[in-house]
Amino acid sequence: MQRVFSGIQPTGIPHLGNYLGAIRNWVTLQKDHDCVFCLVDLHSITMPWDPQTLREQTLGSTACLLAAGIEPTRLYNQSAVSAHARLGWIFNCVSRLGWLNRMTQFKDKAGKNRENHSAGLYVYPNLMAADILAFHATRVPVGEDQRQHIELTNDIGQKFNHDMGVEFFPQVEAFIPPAAARVMSLRDGSKKMSKSDPSEQSRIVLTDTADDIALKIRRAKTDSEPLPSEMDGLSERPEARNLVSIYAAMSDETPADILSRFSGQGFGPFKNALADLLVERLAPVASETQRLLQDEAHLLSVLHAGAERANSVSEPIVQETERLVGFLR
């Protein structure tokens, strides 16, 4: 059975982009793959953080993922399994500065003020490669924004194999869902929907109430033109294209199906229908999340059991890596 690894940062409550780009696919994949799902808390301290908020968000994200249908035994937090940090360090020494310099996510997150960012943000992709390869996972469900990091994972794995003269790390394949691979902000169609966007109106989160969802969709930025009959007509209208893509992904239809229903109309009826659809699909996740959050001890025990399982899989792989590197035990 193919092994799948995927992670999400506990930097906030997961949003619609995380849901359509990752979580929903995880729920499907776990039916016929050996899945490992991780709250990547080591990654989440690559940007400034507050310890108490990190604790709360790790528990909140755990509750959301369980409520969305992730099986409890597959879930843990990264810092509880030492394989990640140990292999991450080895990969810091395998990866090349030239490779990291090409990573667009670092450039996006660091912006112009690169000198003031943590070294961790710069080597983030090496740790991500370690996350995946510590499990010898071969499939990684991610959003389009992570494709470059998966290519880097293969570069690191292949260089390690070449340098050590072994075929140890497998080739990894990004699994990018065709629909809504990149969900954009509700306020700006040129920016991806993100947990760290200061505007709460820019994203729908998995704990939003029905009223929150309806309001955010009603306020979502659009334009004054009616909806066209084909997607080509939305090429210069990123906000409208984003909403149509969200509708299609959420209803398991094509954007063409959605446009055939709403073409020629303004955004009023379309937004009402989209809000209804989102409420129908997401409100049960929100109420189950709230229920799970009442029992912190249960959430901690889920993470603990998940970490034990993840440790039993990754430890032999990382010990063998350390032996190949030449570390004595």
Ligand code: AQP
């Ligand atoms: N907008 C998005 N559309 C589609 N997929 C997305 N993902 C994230 N944003 C979108 C996918 O969700 C998974 C987990 O992402 P993450 O939380 O580990 O990191 P991120 O990509 O940095 O997400 P955010 O929301 O933008 O977090 P912050 O603001 O903290 O940096 C990944 O598979 C990602 O592709």
